[in-house]
Amino acid sequence: MYASTIAVSLAALTPLAAAVGSAVVVNKCADTVYLWSVGGSVGPEQTLASGDEWSEEFYYDSTSGGVTIKITRGSDGLYDGSAQTDFAYTLDGDTIWYDLSDVFGDPFSGHAVLQAPSDTSCPSNCWSDGVSPAGSQTLDCQADSNVTLTLCAGSC
Numbered sequence: 001m002y003a004s005t006i007a008v009s010l011a012a013l014t015p016l017a018a019a020v021g022s023a024v025v026v027n028k029c030a031d032t033v034y035l036w037s038v039g040g041s042v043g044p045e046q047t048l049a050s051g052d053e054w055s056e057e058f059y060y061d062s063t064s065g066g067v068t069i070k071i072t073r074g075s076d077g078l079y080d081g082s083a084q085t086d087f088a089y090t091l092d093g094d095t096i097w098y099d100l101s102d103v104f105g106d107p108f109s110g111h112a113v114l115q116a117p118s119d120t121s122c123p124s125n126c127w128s129d130g131v132s133p134a135g136s137q138t139l140d141c142q143a144d145s146n147v148t149l150t151l152c153a154g155s156c
């Protein structure tokens with residue numbers, strides 16, 4: 001009796017705990033890349049060696065609203081004006097909005113860059129040559145999907 005009460009309680013909690021997906025960055029490039037998650041404040045520099053993966057659960061930042069994951073090819077790139085790829089997202093209730101853009105140049109020029117939700121029925125951004133198209137396209141998916149940015153994805 002007691003055990004089954006606990007099982008029911010846990011089952012009721014599970015959907016809440018699983019309701020929000022993650023922003024994931026996968027580095028398939030040969031070289032190390034560096035990233036910062038920037039909301040109302042700038043997070044610590046994260047180092048992703050070739051083959052590494054980084055993620056954070058989507059959150060809504062009460063100061064900035066959206067969050068931008070800024071990626072450069074050099075350490076300290078956020079502070080020295082290096083070309084950066086920006087994975088921006090906004091958690092909006094049950095919806096995750098995401099887009100991909102570059103500033104100060106295209107750090108992954110010549111390599112495919114793919115931003116794709118785990119729910120494959122949602123749209124993706126893919127730059128086959130690593131060059132940002134004019135403007136940025138904001139896409140959306142349900143918030144329990146992950147959105148994964150793969151650097152040097154091979155192809156779109």
Ligand SMILES: *[C@@H]1O[C@H](CO)[C@@H](O)[C@H](O)[C@H]1NC(C)=O
Pocket residue numbers: 021022024055118146
């Ligand atoms: C979403 O990303 C997290 C963190 O990397 C991972 O643990 C989880 O398995 C992923 N879920 C899906 C559906 O890809």
